[in-house]
Amino acid sequence: MIPPPANVDETRREAGLQSNQPARERWAHAWRTSTRYFVSDDWKWAWFLVACYCAIEVGTTYAFLLANQWQRNFFDAIEQRQGGLFLSLVFAFSMIILLQIGTSFAHNIVGWTLSIRWRKWMTEWYLGRWFARDRFYEIERLRMIDNPDQRIAEDVKEFTSMGTVYGTSPLSILIALIFSVIRAVAFGAILLETSSPISIPLFGYRIPLPGGDLIWFAIIYVLVGTTVITWIGRPFVRRRMREQHYDADFRSDLIHVRRNSEQIAFSGAQGTEQGGLRVAFENIRRNWYRLMLANAGLQVGQGFYQQVMGIIPLFLTVPKYFAGAISFGQVQAARDAFSQFSGTLSYIVTAYPSIARQIANFNRLKALDDAIDQERPRGIGFTPGGTPDGVAISATGLVLRRPNGEPLMEVSDWTIRDGERWVIEGPSGTGKTTLLRAIAGLWPDGAGQVAMTKRGSAMLVPQRLYLPLGTLKNAICFPDRAEDHDDATIAALLERVRLDAHADAMHELRMWQDELSPGEQQRVALARILLQRPSLLIVDEATSALDADNAAHFYQAVIAAMPDATIVSVVHNEKLAAYHTHRLRLHHGHATISMIAEDAA
């Protein structure tokens, strides 16, 4: 079966060239992503911390109510010139302040503890799935999404952040929303004290409404405000999403330049590279101006909304004060309660930037989840450990294709028996590396079946070796841990591969990938092979950076140490072909097989 072409639609979607995924699917994903941690193995901590968080919110609401009550008493005391009450009011005020500081402190401690536990769990969850079934490799191979690293690091961080005032996490938004409603009820009760009854005229009758004028004005005000501001804020959400996208691109371009600094410096290509970075930054700049505009619109809307909210209750209560129906303290308390009431009801307006960021995060995390989960069916079947006795690799009906479905080559049936040493040859771009990937189970595009001895006893050595961060000993022992091998063995290996000059620095933490020359890195690969002694060795131009003598030494050392090992290597040097027993030559999309001895004859 030919796998469907790879999904690379996300960038188009983020650039607005393709419509978004269905809302239902996105809501379902948002729900699953937000609730997963709370049914995980850390659920006891999760719920305990959420309970504490909510309890602190109750304390915060109580402190708000006390402050409102205090205002009323304070202004009444001033109006009635009750100097004797002043000291006790100051004392009450300090207690309220202490309570407010205490709840805010506790809010931070609990919020941050929950953030880090949630983030740790979610990071582990994403890393586990990203590494599983080689998905991280497949996502890169097909370039399915941009910057998965940023999504796992940054987006997860924002997603789990239970920040101070309005956290960015959807949970903190939800809790704040619930408490907004609770506070709205509490402050609504205060408003009722100073509200006048209200009724609406209908067909000549006056229908009385429950509550009072202040409450109805606040509700209408919030409804109109929220609708207008949500509408004004739509471009802001879009711009925020693009901002994250462009920032990540710029950063990865910078990393790319850093990694290739030597070639760029040597070729004097700084100008060209800077030009490229300027183009990447230009996207950020252009988007920034649009974001600024969108933000300005949002801020004007929010500012207008906040300011008018402070004035409306005065218009409604001051006439009652002049009429002697309420006290001056009640005017102040009503003003405070009105802004708290409508402020809490209009949570969506105030928290719109956080909600916008969260929508962008959900979209980015959904794309990552889709890329991890939407596994294309394998075209080339792969069975590790599925070869009969005496056979290291067997391929039947093997056809390789590019990810977009274009045919690359046909190998048909190919059997590599234990102890055979195969060289793969062919012009550049014919698919030699792809063939090695296919027999190692890393290339699923095409058709046919590949069986290989157990993966654990095989080793793949690419042209550019991966050296993990850490010591030189770490690099040689990879994928084992450095502690698994003693220093004397590693020192002897370094001598064997002609790297004894570095033996003393075996335990030094350095950027070995940058420090060692390509040829030295290929000798580290040889040391790794001699340490692991795999029964099947797949080598992709692993001697390309070595001089003729060292390249020959590479094969001589391997064959001397592991005379029975099966070797499949891609080499361009005919002299190195002599260390092999069989040849597979790729030409015009087809493979021909021969014995080396036959060729020589």
Ligand SMILES: Nc1ncnc2c1ncn2[C@@H]1O[C@H](COP(=O)(O)OP(=O)(O)OP(=O)(O)O)[C@@H](O)[C@H]1O
């Ligand atoms: N991840 C990929 N996505 C799309 N095309 C790919 C990918 N990897 C390889 N190809 C394409 O497959 C073809 C074969 O590439 P491959 O690296 O196997 O050639 P090669 O024979 O090893 O070349 P060389 O001798 O230059 O190393 C090339 O046209 C390459 O562009």
